[in-house]
Amino acid sequence: MNDKSDVACQNVHSAIQDTLYVVNGKWKLLILSILINEGTKRFGELARESGISPRILSKELQELELNQLVSRQVCPTKPITVEYSSTPYAGTLKEVIDAMIRWGQNHKRKIVGR
Amino acid sequence: MNDKSDVACQNVHSAIQDTLYVVNGKWKLLILSILINEGTKRFGELARESGISPRILSKELQELELNQLVSRQVCPTKPITVEYSSTPYAGTLKEVIDAMIRWGQNHKRKIVGR
């Protein structure tokens, strides 16, 4: 194996690790999937629909916001409400998310024996 | 939202969670990517190339083998050697892995400012 392909391998390996680093944990891809496929959600809606406890959800959303994958919009209603949306940049992850959805569905079919 | 789309959403959510469950952790997708793209590797080669310590690598490989994503082949050489390969079924994850590689490369380009 020559130097060039060594470098190429390195890039591939670190590319995967970089992606895993951004979307690490049990919940980030699920949250993104919901926001991408179903649009803007309030904090409470997200919590109910995803089954994530508020503390965790809050933390995950902050990390996603840091990586510019979700945007946060505070609405000045009587009791304050907050809306979360996926950003255009998050759309670039759709490919990954869709592939995982398809694989998960197929895998379950395989496990339960069709 | 009607019953049918509720169910559809549920399926999508659990499909993602199912996939995350199978390929959880920092290393499984990297290991699979190496085996898929570069073919069969010995235990030691995998350890060196991935930078994973033996204890972790061994555990990850066992879990992958349980899920039929890698196969293990013992070679009766003088000091025994063991070869790991990705199974045909692991090929169905290629879509996911490739999408993550592409995203990671693109993301790094974005982070470093091109």
Place this chain on the structure above:
DNA sequence: CCGCATCCCTAAGGATACTG
């Protein structure tokens, strides 16, 4: 309603040394 503070527990992951 949002989401932070606190407390807690488990699981993930790493270093090192050792055996078949």
Place this chain on the structure above:
DNA sequence: CAGTATCCTTAGGGATGCGG
């Protein structure tokens, strides 16, 4: 060479309660 045993550290994630 492969991989297990031991020990340890940290990070992930959950429950609950309070404040803005």
